[in-house]
Amino acid sequence: MEDHNTSKLSEPASPVASVASADIAAEFAALTAEEQEKQRAEWSQELARVEEEINTLRTVLASKTRHASDLKRKLGITMWKEITDDMNQGLKNVKESSVFQRTESVLKSTSEKTASVFGSITSGITSKFSQMKNSDSMRSIEEKVGSAYENVKTRVSTSRSGSINSFPDALNENNSSSGLNSPTDSITK
Incomplete structure (x- = not known):
């Protein structure tokens, strides 16, 4: 059962990726042993360079994030203010959406109709009570x-x-x- 799950994880997600992987595997298998070793060495070097770039980008990103936090602190921008501003912007976006506006108009017309129905019912009851009283x-x-x-x-x-x-x-x-x-x-x- 474990082997089945492991093989599922290593399989490509899309049919296009599986065709590309099959092509790469076929090309790699067609190489001689020396060429395969040379290709692996090139891929290993490229992988090392990419990982080094990723680490450099992470370091730069962390430095930029700290600098942005310092600037925000100096400006008096707190985490709470950022969250509040984000929430206000989100609510504004929702209120401006066409779905919200249609729903709001439907609810408004429904409440007006309901109020008129209750108004007519109460006026009818009031008139009946006055007739009974007299x-x-x-x-x-x-x-x-x-x-x-x-x-x-x-x-x-x-x-x-x-x-x-x-x-x-x-x-x-x-x-x-x-x-x-x-x-x-x-x-x-």
């Missing part, structure tokens, strides 16, 4: 509730202002008016 049956209910409230209020205020001072007195008064005797009366009689 109807004869509602006035009749209001009068009955009002008179019931007044009756209860009158009874409560009468019982508070009356001569009844305690619960037993109220029981005695209630029993005497109804003709019933209290349990204590029956025991004493």
